Amino acid sequence: xxxxxxxxxxxxxxxxxxxxxxxxxxxxxxxxxxxxxxxxxxxxxxxxxxxxxxxxxxxxxxxxxxxxxxxxxxxxxxxxxxxxxxxxxxxxxxxxxxxxxxxxxxxxxxxxxxxxxxxxxxxxxxxxxxxxxxxxxxxxxxxxxxxxxxxxxxxxxxxxxxxxxxxxxxxxxxxxxxxxxxxxxxxxxxxxxxxxxxxxxxxxxxxxxxxxxxxxxxxxxxxxxxxxxxxxxxxxxxxxxxxxxxxxxxxxxxxxxxxxxxxxxxxxxxxxxxxxxxxxxxxxxxxxxxxxxxxxxxxxxxxxxxxxxxxxxxxxxxxxxxxxxxxxxxxxxxxxxxxxxxxxxxxxxxxxxxxxxxxxxxxxxxxxxxxxxxxxxxxxxxxxxxxxxxxxxxxxxxxxxxxxxxxxxxxxxxxxxxxxxxxxxxxxxxxxxxxxxxxxxxxxxxxxxxxxxxxxxxxxxxxxxxxxxxxxxxxxxxxxxxxxxxxxxxxxxxxxxxxxxxxxxxxxxxxxxxxxxxxxxxxxxxxxxxxxxxxxxxxxxxxxxxxxxxxxxxxxxxxxxxxxxxx
Numbered sequence: 003x004x005x006x007x008x009x010x011x012x013x014x015x016x017x018x019x020x021x022x023x024x025x026x027x028x029x030x031x032x033x034x035x036x037x038x039x040x041x042x043x044x045x046x047x048x049x050x051x052x053x054x055x056x057x058x059x060x061x062x063x064x065x066x067x068x069x070x071x072x073x074x075x076x077x078x079x080x081x082x083x084x085x086x087x088x089x090x091x092x093x094x095x096x097x098x099x100x101x102x103x104x105x106x107x108x109x110x111x112x113x114x115x116x117x118x119x120x121x122x123x124x125x126x127x128x129x130x131x132x133x134x135x136x137x138x139x140x141x142x143x144x145x146x147x148x149x150x151x152x153x154x155x156x157x158x159x160x161x162x163x164x165x166x167x168x169x170x171x172x173x174x175x176x177x178x179x180x181x182x183x184x185x186x187x188x189x190x191x192x193x194x195x196x197x198x199x200x201x202x203x204x205x206x207x208x209x210x211x212x213x214x215x216x217x218x219x220x221x222x223x224x225x226x227x228x229x230x231x232x233x234x235x236x237x238x239x240x241x242x243x244x245x246x247x248x249x250x251x252x253x254x255x256x257x258x259x260x261x262x263x264x265x266x267x268x269x270x271x272x273x274x275x276x277x278x279x280x281x282x283x284x285x286x287x288x289x290x291x292x293x294x295x296x297x298x299x300x301x302x303x304x305x306x307x308x309x310x311x312x313x314x315x316x317x318x319x320x321x322x323x324x325x326x327x328x329x330x331x332x333x334x335x336x337x338x339x340x341x342x343x344x345x346x347x348x349x350x351x352x353x354x355x356x357x358x359x360x361x362x363x364x365x366x367x368x369x370x371x372x373x374x375x376x377x378x379x380x381x382x383x384x385x386x387x388x389x390x391x392x393x394x395x396x397x398x399x400x401x402x403x404x405x406x407x408x409x410x411x412x413x414x415x416x417x418x419x420x421x422x423x424x425x426x427x428x429x430x431x432x433x434x435x436x437x438x439x440x441x442x443x444x445x446x447x448x449x450x451x452x453x454x455x456x457x458x459x460x461x462x463x464x465x466x467x468x469x470x471x472x473x474x475x476x477x478x479x480x481x482x483x484x485x486x487x488x489x490x491x492x493x494x495x496x497x498x499x500x501x502x503x504x505x506x507x508x509x510x511x512x513x514x515x516x517x518x519x520x521x522x523x524x525x526x527x528x529x530x531x532x533x534x535x536x537x538x539x540x541x542x543x544x545x546x547x548x549x550x551x552x553x554x555x556x557x558x559x560x561x562x563x564x565x566x567x568x569x
Contacts, residue, residue, distance in 0.1 A: 004139045007286075008052070008365040014038045016048055018105050025050040028368050030315055031202055036074030042084050043069050046105050049083075051076035052136055053098030053120045054372065056197040061093065075200070076100070083111075091156055091167045095197075095378060099151070101134050110159045116168040117321070117376045118153030118353025121361050123491070125149070132159065137362070138288045138488055148487045153353045170378075172385035175346045177339055182391040184409040187383060191409075194377035195221040198317055199229050205315040206240035206308070208371075209264070211254025213403060213425060214319030214328075217410055218374060220417040222317060223262045240313065244269045244304035245434040258422055269307050271300060271434075273441030279303060281478055286366040287359060289492050290465075290479035292472050293500055294359050296442060300434045301363040309367040316364065320356045321375035323500075324348035325384045326392055326403040330426075331499045333394045333402070334508040342389035347502045349381070354493045355500075401426070446474040465494030 006013070009026030016023040016039045025038040031054070039050045055061070058075035061082065062068075068081045076098070082090040083102055088111055097119035103110045112134045114122045125133040125141040125148030134151070135141050141148040151157070154168025172178070195218060207219045219241055227237045241264040243255035252268060259266035276299045284290070287298045308316065323329050327345050335341040357373070364371040374380070391405050401407075407424055410417045417423070450470035458473060459466045464486075467473035480489075495503035498512040506512050 005135070005137055007368060008136060010368045012037045014050070016050075016103075018048070018103060019108060021103055021108065021110065023048060023050045023101060023103060028314065028365075028370055029203070030054065030370055031075045031200065032073035033202055035072045036076070037072075038074075038076070040074060040077045040080055041071065042080040043071075047080040047084055047102065048105065049076070049080045049100055049102040051079060051098055051100040052122075053096055053100070053115065054198075054200070054370075055079070055094055055096040055098065056200060057095040088156065088158055097372070097376075099136060111156055112151065113156040113167065114151050114153050116154045116170075116378050117349065117357060117381070119357050119361065119373055119376055121353075121358060121365075122151035123148055124151045124157060125487070136365075138483060138491065139285075142483055142485055142488060145487070148485075148491075150353070150491050153350075170382055170385070172346055172349075172382070175343050177342055177389065178386045179388050180386045182387050182405055184405070187387070187405065188409040190377075190380045190383040191217070191374065191406075192221050192225070194374035194380040195317070196225050197377070198372045198374050199226065199231050201231050201315050202234065203314040204235050204240075204312055205231065205317070206242055206267075206313050207264075208304075208316050208318045209241040209243050209255045209258060209266070210251045210319070211243070211256075211258050211422065211425070212251070212319070213407065213423065214322040214375065215255075216258045216418050216422055217406075218317055218319050219258060219262055219264065220410075223264060224417075239264045241266045242269070242304060242308050242313075242316065243267070244271060244300045244307075246271065246273070246438055249434050249436075251434055254422065254425065258418065261419055261422075267308075267311070269304050271303050273438055275303065276300065276438060277441065277445050280475075282366075283363075284475060284478045285482050287362040288479075288483065288488075289354075289358060290472070290475045291355065291492055292469070292475060293497075294355055295475050296439055297356075298359045298363045300438070301359060302366060305364045305367045305369045309369045314368070315370045315372065317372045317374065318360055319375060320360050320371075320373045321349075321352065321381075322403065322406065324352055324356075325375060325381060326406050327389075327394070328403040329500045330402065331501045331505055331508070331512075335393065335505075336508060338389040338393055340505075340508070341393055344502060344505050345385070345389070345392070347504065349385075351493065351502070352376070443469075443471050446471040450474050450477075464489055465492060 005026050009028040011029040012027035014025040014027065014037055023039050027038055029036060039048050041048055055075040055078060058078045061078040062070060065081050065085065070077055079100055079102065082093060091113050097115045099114050099120040099122035101110060101112045121136050123135050123138055123141055125145030127133065127144055128146050133141050133145050152164060154166055155164045156167050157164050207222050209215050209219050223239045226232050226239055241259050243252060245252040247270055256266060256268065279299055279302060283295060283299045283302050286302065287294065324345060327341055332341065335344065360371045360373060394400060394402050401424065411423060447470055450473045455470060455473060462476055467476050496506045497503065498506050
């Protein structure tokens, strides 16, 4: 029941001997018959899955001798196992966490997708039991020890060990040498977006007005017509944005939405709204990492509003900055080798940061987030490019993520207005409004004293909070998750503008200004801390402003086609 928020559509429970499979379903594909657990033909193979398998129709065509009971994309997992044993996970193209029980020998396997888009944890009880759960809160009362299930891995009860099934060329961090071809990159990303239009429920795109989300929205709008989703819900794309009144993201997102012709929904929140939600946010996202909490809070508030409109799936832009070196600290990368190795480190850590935020902030309200930048095939294409092309060289007119911007700079059929295509990177927690972070710091200042900070190292010996804001979040986290195992699931170390600890060494001055905000990249960000004065903290209720006036969502027999929402 602790995970019911993740899937309010159906509760499934299966028991065989001393093995139990429980599942809370969020129905996206085949809502009518795809309830879980799922089985093979003779029901000897049982599987529960969180995620989406985008190539399920292709997989079905390779299994002509198998009988499928449902239209669920996840059912192919049971049949692939029956055909190939444990060596099938790399055949799956999608985001997923699953547990599969083979009742023939009472063995089981668990696996997580390549990058860790969906969340997963594994734990062990004193009685010898093994537990697997999508969230910490499913384990913390039952397990003596638990930890994050590593992305790209499979656990087998037969060997009681974790095996890495995902072994792409970039994982070794060897420096690639493939020349940059803008059309190859463009087509790879378009394909990644198109395959994520697979849905049987209303959906939309998250649109911040930055490069990544704007490209996702542009490609979706361009290819939506003619899809099954368009026939069911209408060809006009819905876009969603959140921010403080007058924030950079709201202005840019509205401009992009007008350019693309989306039905745009703009949600406003105040600093006080965000502060009031912090406890709930930390409970749901299960971290005390500062930048993740800063960015998760507005996404958490927005997800609730989106779900209330009848939308169950959104496409988002996470992952681009890690792949292309889009964070502003990459301006200081000393050479292409270090640049590439840092992108590899960032991708490997995504499951602890942006993937965790996108998955849990949305799942808290029964909303699914899909992330095309982390498509397996696209990542392989992008990470095989000679990193010299990714290097930021202002003297040559090459800003951060220049190769992505250039790939979609089409004069004949523009994807985006030029100034949006070349807009400077804004981290989500900054773009929703600069006073958001300033307000959080001011709030923490009231609740954490200098004396508390003086003894922080004795209270929190692991990942000792360096700031009052970090101390404040840590207190809340420990109230919900007091176990040492929970503390160890959260990453730590020095960071500047979302860098890894290694990249902090790129600039000597950064060690004196450790803050995950993009504005900490002094000398790079156009609104760096040295130029910015904090604005006043507003105090009002969360309001939603629908940019179009239209009738309510209608699901009846006589309903006209298309997703219809009233503001």
